[in-house]
Amino acid sequence: MEDAAGPSLRERKRKRTRAVIYEAAMELFEERAYAEVTVEDICERAEIGRATFFRFYGAKGALLLEFNRRLADRVRTEVDAGAGSAPQRLRTVGAVVADAWADSSAAMRAMAFDMLNRPETPVGGETLHPELIALVAEIVAEGQRNGQLRGQQLGAQFIATMVVTVLAGCVANWFDTPDMELRAAMVHTVDLMLTGLQQS
Amino acid sequence: MEDAAGPSLRERKRKRTRAVIYEAAMELFEERAYAEVTVEDICERAEIGRATFFRFYGAKGALLLEFNRRLADRVRTEVDAGAGSAPQRLRTVGAVVADAWADSSAAMRAMAFDMLNRPETPVGGETLHPELIALVAEIVAEGQRNGQLRGQQLGAQFIATMVVTVLAGCVANWFDTPDMELRAAMVHTVDLMLTGLQQS
Known part of the structure; x- marks a missing residue:
């Protein structure tokens, strides 16, 4: 033993x-x-x-995975501290992701931009953000259980992958558009995922 | 000249x-x-x-881009034929994408699966689905103009990239889960994007 x-x-x-x-x-x-x-x-x-x-x-670019791992740790700390409903917790996830990138060094952004634009970078959120997806899946699963979130037919894991992919897309878009205000864009992005694209 | x-x-x-x-x-x-x-x-x-x-x-796997191009042509034909509101047209986009993949040959699916799982595949919807994103951006822009869709702060191009990435994610998920019913999953996915994750 x-x-x-x-x-x-x-x-x-x-x-x-x-x-x-x-x-x-x-x-x-x-x-x-x-x-x-x-x-x-x-x-x-x-x-x-x-x-x-x-x-x-x-690879050098895989240092981004360590950034993502640390980001997921920060998100978990904030989510655990904040409690709140599942929608509120998803807003916290978006806010922490936006803060981490907005506060990141120019070097980190250059690295991420470089990595995302290299052909050998693996496709898909599941490879780049396993810890964050696992955390969001927990939030989604609990939100579906207690009736705060919809989408039961799709499952929490699938929705979490979708959510993280969209958040990551918001960040990637900001890399390409430096004069965009990332925190505001992230608030709108999370809001749109929560309340939907259709004008009610 | x-x-x-x-x-x-x-x-x-x-x-x-x-x-x-x-x-x-x-x-x-x-x-x-x-x-x-x-x-x-x-x-x-x-x-x-x-x-x-x-x-x-x-590369051999890039034949998927031709599949995607043909898919975008089919989507445009169906969307133009169907008219309807922007939300209805986004539902049509999802339905045609699901139909194309559900009706695709096992060979095509094997090729796509292989390509998506290769490290050299470029990241991001913009590289894999330029024509479909352009088409969805038109639908979103018109829907925002006539008040059927929200998300003006994010812009039609950004939202279109987000929508296509989520649709592509639904298909990729189905590659991994062959007993999943793709058409039903796509209906739920588009519905969630339109009406939001939050239980109203």
């Missing part, structure tokens, strides 16, 4: 290494343009080997 | 070549598994060179 503390220690170590790489990369992206930072530079700054980098991230 | 008939003739020729390649590929996909049909096989059946194939399609 394994030591009960074993997997947890290993998981903590993995998390720490992942964070060290992420923070080294962010430092470098602040110092110079995204395109001019190589994986080698990141490894040197983080004091790790190339193999370790690729074990955790696969 | 160019001959006035020139560009149009050239465009017709291009369209014909594109169709010949597409139909040759579809024939082959009916005869054997998607993975077992090579670009060489398609070129031989279509009686064209490899360079011509890549000029029109870039």
